[in-house]
Amino acid sequence: AQSVTQLDSQVPVFEEAPVELRCNYSSSVSVYLFWYVQYPNQGLQLLLKYLSGSTLVKGINGFEAEFNKSQTSFHLRKPSVHISDTAEYFCAVSEAGGFKTIFGAGTRLFVKA
C-alpha cells in the first residue's frame, strides 16, 4: 500500500521569494506522483505529474518538482511566488498499473506582501 507524507502543514513566504513544499511517499512498487492545488472553496487542479522519464517535471504557473527515487521524495518548487499562489497544495501517489490515488494531508502556502 502507498502512503504520502507532506512534511509541512503551513508554509508562510514573502512575495517574490522562492518556495519548496516537501513530499515523501512510501511504496513497495513503482509509483506515479502528482501535485494538485486547491484554492478556497474550489476543487483540486492538477499542477504537474511524474509518470516516468526525466526526474524534473515542469508544471503550470511556474511550478516544478523533482522525483528522487532514493529519497522517496517529490518536492514542489517555485523560484518566485506571487500573492495569487496562496492556496492548499496536495501531493498524491498512485501505484504504477493501479488505479487508486492516495492524497497527502496538504500544505497551506501563504504568500505575504
Place this chain on the structure above:
Amino acid sequence: EAEVAQSPRYKITEKSQAVAFWCDPISGHATLYWYRQILGQGPELLVQFQDESVVDDSQLPKDRFSAERLKGVDSTLKIQPAELGDSAMYLCASSARLAGEVEQFFGPGTRLTVL
C-alpha cells in the same frame, strides 16, 4: 471548457436527516470518484465507478452512505442518517479512464454541515 458540476454547493442539515449530493462528470469520462475532505486533511476516496460499476468502495461507510451511477453518466451520493462527524467537503472527480496515471478533474465540491 468542460467542467465537473456538483450541486448543491452548500448544505446544512440536522443529524439523523437524509442528504443527497449530485455530480455530473465531464462528458465522455468513464471513471467517476467521490471523495470526502475533512477540514485540514487531504481528500479520502469514498467510492470509484467505472461506467456504472463500482470498482472500489472499501472506505464507504455502507451502513449510512450509498452511491449510484445508474446510466454511467451522473452520480448521486446519499447519507442517511447524517451524523455530526459527516461534516466535510464532498468532492466529485472524473477521469477519462481507469488508470492511476491519468489526471482527475475535480468539481467545486459540496460543503456539508451537520448540526
